Amino acid sequence: MNRKWLLWLPFVLVSALFAAFFVGLRNPDDHVIASRMVGKPLPEFVAAAAMPGQPGTATTDYRDGKPRLLNIFASWCVPCAAEGPVLMRMKQAGAEVNGIAVHDTALELAKFLGRNGNPYTRIGLDDGGRAQMAFGSAGVPETFVVDGRGNILYQHIGPVTDEDMPRLLAMVGVKP
Amino acid sequence: MRARSMLVALALIVASPASAQDYAEESLADPVKEAQAVALMDSIRCVVCQGQPISGSNADLAGDMRRMIRERLAAGDSPEQVRAWLIGKYGDWVSFKPEVKGQTMPLWLVPLGALVGGGWLVSRRLRPKVPT
Incomplete structure (x- = not known):
């Protein structure tokens, strides 16, 4: 009796394997790659001014006791344009938003900010993705919450929406 | 006329400031380090296109990673140091080598x-x- 049951075991195992393949094929692996820098001090980075009239940003800007949002974005990125109005509202609510633009140019940035508004106090142009990699950022847009001592508290992946606003504002100490 | 404009375009390409090396696409002069760099690039996952290693990806961020890898190897870092740095940023998933x-x-x-x-x-x- 016991032996008969054992004969079926390989068949059951292989069926389970194929069922796993089938489920895996139906649900492609869209991995969200979270940064391992959350909870750690900001990496050393310097992103020079992306456009005239607005300062760039570097690690040393984040140790003055004021928590900030640091938005990694690009003028060519469609969801970044979509989150523009939300970032503007957060700025109006009293949050300081800095930006790091990746793979961008001053001209394209000026056009982008002209269209979508400019919520940024500082905008640094990332040199060869160095800052983006140092933050463990895998794409745009991403928004990091940085506390007043220069530690990364939180990473928001993807465009910031109105639903995310109260949470992010609370993290930078702004009453919504 | 067409040939001439082609020549002008070619001259412009040659004259463009590509003299500054871009390690995203260009090999290191040292063949040993270049081989190490390529081996590392083959085993680092592109975080944009995910199924591909950064050696075969056209994503901008993959190019940035290739440039960073060649620069750091040229500066004397070992391939495993660079891998560990990337894992420290993106987690184990970024490496194809468990x-x-x-x-x-x-x-x-x-x-x-x-x-x-x-x-x-x-x-x-x-x-x-x-x-x-």
Whole structure:
């Protein structure tokens, strides 16, 4: 009796394997790659001014006791344009938003900010993705919450929406 | 006319400031370090296109990673130092080469266990039948 049951075991195992393949094929692996820098001090980075009239940003800007949002974005990125109005509202609510633009140019940035508004106090142009990699950022847009001592508290992946606003504002100490 | 404009375009390309090397696409002068760099690039996952290594990806961020890898190897870092740095930023998932640690032990132990179990089964089969 016991032996008969054992004969079926390989068949059951292989069926389970194929069922796993089938489920895996139906649900492609869209991995969200979270940064391992959350909870750690900001990496050393310097992103020079992306456009005239607005300062760039570097690690040393984040140790003055004021928590900030640091938005990694690009003028060519469609969801970044979509989150523009939300970032503007957060700025109006009293949050300081800095930006790091990746793979961008001053001209394209000026056009982008002209269209979508400019919520940024500082905008640094990332040199060869160095800052983006140092933050463990895998794409745009991403928004990091940085506390007043220069530690990364939180990473928001993807465009910031109105639903995310109260949470992010609370993290930078702004009453919504 | 067409040939002339082509020539002008070619001259412009040659004259463009490509003299500053861009390590995202250009090899290192040292063949040993270049081989190390390529081996590392083949085993780092592109975080944008995910299924591909950064050596075969057209994503901007993959190019940035290739440039960073060549620059750091040229500056004297070892490939495993650079891999560890990337894992520190993006997690284990960024590397196609699994680390040996507690969490990944099944990867090594399961094949070993299967071999031992299979060997035991085969040895039972091969044992001379004892007449009962």
